[in-house]
Amino acid sequence: QSVLTQPPSVYGAPGQRVTISCTGGWSNIGSGNNVHWYQLSGTTAKLLLSHNSIRPSGVPDRFSGSKSGTAATLAISGLQAEDEADYYCQSHDNSLGASVFGGGTKVTVL
Amino acid sequence: QVQIQQWGAGLLRPSETLSLTCGVSGASFSEYYWSWIRQSPGRGLEWIGKISHFGITAYNPSLKRRVLTSIDTSKNQCSLRLRSVTAADAGLYYCARTTVDKNFYMDVWGKATTVTVSS
Numbered sequence: 484q485s486v487l488t489q490p491p492s493v494y495g496a497p498g499q500r501v502t503i504s505c506t507g508g509w510s511n512i513g514s515g516n517n518v519h520w521y522q523l524s525g526t527t528a529k530l531l532l533s534h535n536s537i538r539p540s541g542v543p544d545r546f547s548g549s550k551s552g553t554a555a556t557l558a559i560s561g562l563q564a565e566d567e568a569d570y571y572c573q574s575h576d577n578s579l580g581a582s583v584f585g586g587g588t589k590v591t592v593l
Numbered sequence: 594q595v596q597i598q599q600w601g602a603g604l605l606r607p608s609e610t611l612s613l614t615c616g617v618s619g620a621s622f623s624e625y626y627w628s629w630i631r632q633s634p635g636r637g638l639e640w641i642g643k644i645s646h647f648g649i650t651a652y653n654p655s656l657k658r659r660v661l662t663s664i665d666t667s668k669n670q671c672s673l674r675l676r677s678v679t680a681a682d683a684g685l686y687y688c689a690r691t692t693v694d695k696n697f698y699m700d701v702w703g704k705a706t707t708v709t710v711s712s
Contacts, residue, residue: 485637519698523632526705528687533698571638575696581653582697584638 486511487572487585496593500560503588505572506553511583513553516575520548520557523587524568531570532557559590567592595620597703599688601673605710611675613706615688618669620701622646626691627671628699629662631708633684643691644671683710 488506495501505518512518520532530539535555536548545566547558555574559566572585601613615627623646632638642652644662652660661674675682686706689699 517696517698521638521699523638526685526707528630528689528699528702528705530698530700530702533700539700573638573640573698579654581651581655582640584640587637 485586486576486579486583487574489570489572489585489588491586492589492591494591494593495559495562497562497564499562500558501562501590502559503557503570503572503590505555505557505574505585507555507574507576508553510578511553511574511576512550512555514577516577518548518550518555519573520546520555521571521573522568523571562590562592564592566590595690595701597688597690597701599686599703599706601706603707603709605678605708606712607679607710608677611678611682611686611708612672613686613688613708614670614672615703616668616670617690620669620690622666622669624693626693626697627664628689628691628697629673630687630689630699630702631682631684632687632705633681635681636684641673641675643697645693678708678710680710683708 517534532548535550626643628643629641659676664671688703690701
C-alpha cells in the first residue's frame with residue numbers, strides 16, 4: 484500500500500471537470516511538505532504541478548492544484564481526450580526519510 | 594532543451610544485476626540531482642534514489658541494500674545498479690532530472706526502459 488492514497492480511477496466526459504485526491508498523513512503532507520503531480524502515459528512521464536499548484540511552462544491552465552491539511556487535490560477542467568492517462572502525487576515523508584508517491588489514478592475520458 | 598536518454602539490458606534472470614545508464618544533453622548537469630524511479634503494476638511509482646554531480650546519493654530505504662548509483666560528469670551520465678533482482682523488480686524504469694531541495698521533484702523525465710525478469 485502506498486503512503487499517499489489516491490482513488491484508483493476517475494471518469495469524466497469531454498469538457499467536464501474532474502478532481503483527484505491525494506491523502507497523506509502528518510509525516511508527509513500534513514507536516515507542510517509540498518505535493519507534486521505527474522502525468523504518465525505509456526513510457527512517457529511529465530511533471531504537471533510542483534509545490535502543490537505551480538504549473539511548469541507548457542502545462543495548460545486546465546490543470547490546477549491545491550493542498551489543505553493532510554491532503555492535496557489535482558483538478559482538470561475542460562477535460563480533453565488527451566488527458567486520458569495515469570496521474571500520481573508525490574511528497575516527502577519525514578518518518579521514512581524518502582520521497583513517496585501515491586498509488587496513481589487512471590483518468591478515463593468517456 | 595533538456596534531453597534524457599536511457600539504455601541498458603531489459604531482460605534479466607532472477608538474481609542478476611540490473612544495470613541502466615542515463616545520458617543527459619542540453620542541461621546544466623551539475624546543477625541538479627538525477628533520480629531513478631520505477632513503475633510496476635503491483636506497486637505503482639517508486640522512487641529508487643538520486644545522485645548529485647558530486648556523487649552525493651540518497652536512496653529509498655526499502656531498496657538501499659541492493660542499489661548503487663554512480664555518475665560520470667565528463668560524459669554527463671549517471672547509472673543505476675540493482676543487485677539480486679526478482680520478478681518484483683520488473684517494470685518501467687525512468688531517469689529524471691531532480692531538484693536539489695529536501696522536498697524535491699522530478700521536472701524532466703527520460704523515456705522509460707522496460708525491465709523484464711524471467712528465468
